[in-house]
Amino acid sequence: MARGKNGSRRVDLKQPPTNPLVFWLSRGLLVILILFSVIPLFNLEYLLVDLVSHFRVQYLICGVVALIFFAVNRQKPWILPSIFCVGVNLWLIVPFYFPPPNSSAIKERKLRLLVANVHSRNTRYIELISVVKAQNPDVIAVIEVTPEWEDALRSINEDYP
Numbered sequence: 001m002a003r004g005k006n007g008s009r010r011v012d013l014k015q016p017p018t019n020p021l022v023f024w025l026s027r028g029l030l031v032i033l034i035l036f037s038v039i040p041l042f043n044l045e046y047l048l049v050d051l052v053s054h055f056r057v058q059y060l061i062c063g064v065v066a067l068i069f070f071a072v073n074r075q076k077p078w079i080l081p082s083i084f085c086v087g088v089n090l091w092l093i094v095p096f097y098f099p100p101p102n103s104s105a106i107k108e109r110k111l112r113l114l115v116a117n118v119h120s121r122n123t124r125y126i127e128l129i130s131v132v133k134a135q136n137p138d139v140i141a142v143i144e145v146t147p148e149w150e151d152a153l154r155s156i157n158e159d160y161p
Helices: 020-042 047-052 056-072 076-097 101-105 125-135 147-156
Strands: 113-117 139-143
Touching: 020 047, 020 056, 020 076, 056 076, 113 125, 125 147, 139 147
Parallel strands: 113 139
Antiparallel strands: none
16 A cells, blocks of 8 residues: 555555465466366367366356456456356356247157066066056066066057067
8 A cells, every 4th residue: 555645545456455376376266267168168078078067057156256356356357258257158058047939839749658667576467568558658668577578568569569
């Protein structure tokens, strides 16, 4: 701080009031945050790149915090990269929360799936066949099938090959 002509204290707005180490750490973290936000966009087939692509909401929150931090501390050169980080992550997150306006025009078709674990010792064939006929699924998956179960399920083979 410096003294003005009349002896009052004057705050130099160009100098950040915070410890310089905090600014270097925050700048470094912002660079890492931008790298973690942008590198997965290149579709590289590496495990670590795939791992860092799953934290978009967290990157968005950290980017907003960085933007506020740099704006409050008047670090103009670092505000634009913070905005870029927030923008990239918003661009990737918003479509999941707000679908495009013409998506309601697409007719939604649901696939009905019936999965039955029949246990190899189970002999209640007729019960499963009645459930299949009552539910009328598109696809049936039967687990732990024995030759006896295959013979019993032949009656629905015409509808579900």
